[in-house]
Amino acid sequence: MSLRLASLFALACLAPAAACASDAAADGAVAAARAAVEQRLGHGYEHVQLDVTTRPEHLPAAKGALEFRALPIAGRWPRARFTAMVEVRSGGRVLRTLPVGFALSATGQAWVYRDDVAERLPADQLQLEERNVDVALGSSAPLASPDALKGKRLRHPVRAGQVASIEDFEDVPDVDNRQQVRLMASYGGITVERAGVAMRAANKGETVPVQVAGTSEPVKATVTDRGVAQVVP
Known part of the structure; x- marks a missing residue:
């Protein structure tokens, strides 16, 4: 057998072993x-389906045994599609970090909106109910408890059956945009009160323009309480 044929024969014998090693590393x-x-999902769901959508390729070669360490998953959790990054180590050294893609369905109890809502309603005017849903399909993390919504309101429209999230809400300002306010003005020892309309939202301590009926320009006022503002001298 010529040297060239011997080399080709040796490579042919090694190829299946290399392929097996690569498959084992991917596994x-x-x-x-x-x-x-x-482990991160835990046991809080009635049904979980976890499918691998992308297996790692271009696995590193190493003389010693390989070790695998999954890194924390970034972003919203749980979600329907995500990638977990895995460090491949050998001899205490990171050889490469590989992606593993997953598709997830996780069914469990969650708070959902009962109705379509287009307005920025206060949370205490909303109807929420618990249902068994696939929480991985939501665009943000599910609401842990309605108790977390005290003093908040919707920040955008929602639809019936949508999983509620704390990210759907914002704090109710002390003075809202276009809200009628009690406008206080002090002149020496005299305090005058008039009705005005706030031209933007603001909280206690912030300055806001307030339009008073019969005037051409709004006055500047500092929010002192919910629905109350004091004219800036």
Whole structure:
């Protein structure tokens, strides 16, 4: 057998072994990522389906045994599509960080909106109810408890059946845009009160323009309480 033929024969024998090693490394990365995801999910869901959508490629070569360490998953959680990053280590050294893609369905109890709402309603005027839904489909983390909504209102429209999230809400300002306010003005020992309309939202301590009926220009006033503002001298 010529030297060239011998070399080709040796390479042919090594190829299946290399492929098996590569598959084993990919399996190790996927297993580490799946274990980390399942641990983070915990046991709070009635049904979980976790499918691998992307397996790692271009795995590093190493002489020693490989170790796999899944990194924390960034972003909203849980969500329907995400990527877990896995460090491949050998001898205490990181050889490469590989992505493992997943598709997730996680069904459990969550607070949802009962009706379509287009206005910025205060939270205490909304109807929420608990339903069994796929919480991974939401655009933000599910609301932990309606108690967290005290003093808040919707910041954008919502639809019936949508999973409620704290990110759907904002604090109710002490004075809202176009809200009628009690405008106080002091002249020496005399205090005068008139009705005015705030031209923007503001909280206690902030200055806001207030339009008073019969005047051409708004006056500057400092918000002193909910619905109350004091004219700036």
